[in-house]
Amino acid sequence: MKFYDCNTAPSPRRVRIFIAEKGLDIETKQVDLRTGENLSDAFRALNPHCTVPVLELDDGTTLLDSNAICIYLEETQPDPNLTGKNAKEKAMIATWHRWAEWNGFTPVGDVLRNTAKGMKDRAITGPHNFAQIPELAERGRARIGHFFDELDERLGDCAYVAGDRFTIADIMAIVAVDFAKWVKEEPGENLGNLRRWRETLAERPGVVD
């Protein structure tokens, strides 16, 4: 297997933490997003969507999506379990994983990609160019605020995002919270549940940013 990563980028970080939690050792190749290596012909041949991460299996199959890569790793290395052990737990973890992605990770990406000078025509990942929409960045900032508040509320109900143990939903949420620093958004001092959770997670080797 070969893992195509970019060690400064948040999306592959989801998989990096997943790999560390599983204790796996996978050959890793860095892809330089700053120089547009992901848009090169060589990389396009590997992944026409022009995104990282990619996991290339030994038979040449390429997995092109963070969540799909985690699904593969969970199936092939079940311990420790990160996506649920039975129908109900799997569904609850998937719900909160998705919630953190849509309400946390996506709005941060909206702010960054619609404001960064270096992403002028790259407002969406992938092979097609799209112009930036400043209003979408503004909306993203408002959404990040709601995300922090709701995450804090959730973490008042339970110790981790999807319940009483660390799962892929925490990985998604922590990556979103840390990604928000890129656009200078941080949870307020008053959000004590979120801060307590963030401090607990910082002790995990894979989470060190």
Place this chain on the structure above:
Amino acid sequence: MKFYDCNTAPSPRRVRIFIAEKGLDIETKQVDLRTGENLSDAFRALNPHCTVPVLELDDGTTLLDSNAICIYLEETQPDPNLTGKNAKEKAMIATWHRWAEWNGFTPVGDVLRNTAKGMKDRAITGPHNFAQIPELAERGRARIGHFFDELDERLGDCAYVAGDRFTIADIMAIVAVDFAKWVKEEPGENLGNLRRWRETLAERPGVVD
């Protein structure tokens, strides 16, 4: 179990097709999105995210996300399999499922929610109001065009979206293609693979729109 549905809405349609493919018979309650029933106190108590579908389990657990509901149903009623039988197949299906959602379903939602008069402050689903962004609707239309082209190309490589059999990735793609009609976007006559696939799917009882 009780399924909270809105039979005119595309997101619960994903689950309706999934239920039909599984041959399940689940008690169903319609939620009237046009009158804002999803924003009522009673519905908020069931789902604070204010969205359909919801699956309420017999123990009172509520599953609030289309994909999470499908995960639960797949685990409890494994036949016919719709999400993959082994690690590699599960990952490939998840990749294409996600691809169709992000590149098809999401842009159609962007067009609709950022243009429809009845959705003036409802540009995003959920409990918070957001103003419409006309440029986002324009961008959505461009993305729908790319989605149709890329779906047609994919269906030239294989009979179904994720490979050689019908899966949840086809459900996501067909719901996105049909949802696009709401904003008057349809695949061109020249996209023969997409049309062939659409016609094959129309024969499945759960797909009848």
